[in-house]
Amino acid sequence: MEKKPIVKLQNLTKVIGKKKLIDDLSLDLYAGQITGFLGPNGAGKTTTIRMMTGLMKPTSGEVFVDGQAISTHFEEAISKVGVIVENPEMYKFMSGYKNLLHFARMNKDVTKARIDEVIAQVGMQNRIHEKVCTYSLGMRQRLGLAQALLNRPKFLILDEPTNGLDPAGIREFRMYLRKIAEEEGVSIFVSSHLLAEIELMCDRIAVIQNGKLISIREVKEEEESHYYMEVSPKEKVEAFLSSKNISTEVLGNGFVVQLSSEDVPVLVGEMVANNLQLFQINPHRKSLEDQFLELTGGGQIAESHKK
Ligand SMILES: Nc1ncnc2c1ncn2[C@@H]1O[C@H](COP(=O)(O)OP(=O)(O)OP(=O)(O)O)[C@@H](O)[C@H]1O
Ligand SMILES: [Mg+2]
Structure with a gap:
């Protein structure tokens, strides 16, 4: 495994009003590794992710993606990040394939071959030409995953990706995430308030509470x-x-x-x-x-x- 982190959170702090939402949070994320971001509701997971994706400015501290600071080199840094929010935006009356094609057009580097590749990676070959409104929640999540992978991100962020999925859906999603981390060498960061799920899905777990990182553990160790x-x-x-x-x-x-x-x-x-x-x-x-x-x-x- 590569020693150099793909993503570096350096002393991230966010203060709004009198409240310290995120308190001096530092964390390194590595290629091919799935890191869980575990914490109870309100711990600061989404706030941290918003700062990692440039949606919110930290009060102090910095996020580096592949060595580039989000605050000073936003375009370069963010071009390497794939993000999946709770409900990926899709055109419901278009097929999954047309949705992917639509996103691919926004990025000149994405080829038809790459579209087929990501479809296979999330196991959607059989249903990809059907309309999104006929998909189950699990399939929509996987389509969201396919979309996030289109431009070969080095880093993938998922905020509570399994919200609403049943245990079988969660298992399936987990399997695809694992495959993607291994096949593409992507560093994956996945937040959840469900410890059992994070424990099964991740190589490493970072626990956040009241805006502070209170532990980082390797699951296998x-x-x-x-x-x-x-x-x-x-x-x-x-x-x-x-x-x-x-x-x-x-x-x-x-x-x-x-x-x-x-x-x-x-x-x-x-x-x-x-x-x-x-x-x-x-x-x-x-x-x-x-x-x-x-x-x-x-x-x-x-x-x-x-x-
Ligand atoms: N724009 C804001 N202004 C003030 N407080 C905020 C703002 N955004 C979030 N907070 C507060 O920051 C804290 C952390 O919220 P955040 O949404 O990051 O938690 P979370 O870990 O994602 O929780 P959940 O599991 O419920 O998604 C909460 O107390 C929340 O109320
Ligand atoms: Mg949240």
């Missing part, structure tokens, strides 16, 4: 470092683990421990040699909600799909 082990006798195992400086957290008939994957077979061997019984050891991921509660001491993130 998390998966690898925590293991759940069911053991007996618990007291002896706990003493053994603590003698090896492995911190434990009690869960059911065992412990959650933090290990690297190479340490697992070594530890299992040592436990067997010490007559400790191991019934199972599995990767364990703390739910994002637990992490969030730990971080904020009780801040809330909506769990349901209602707004």
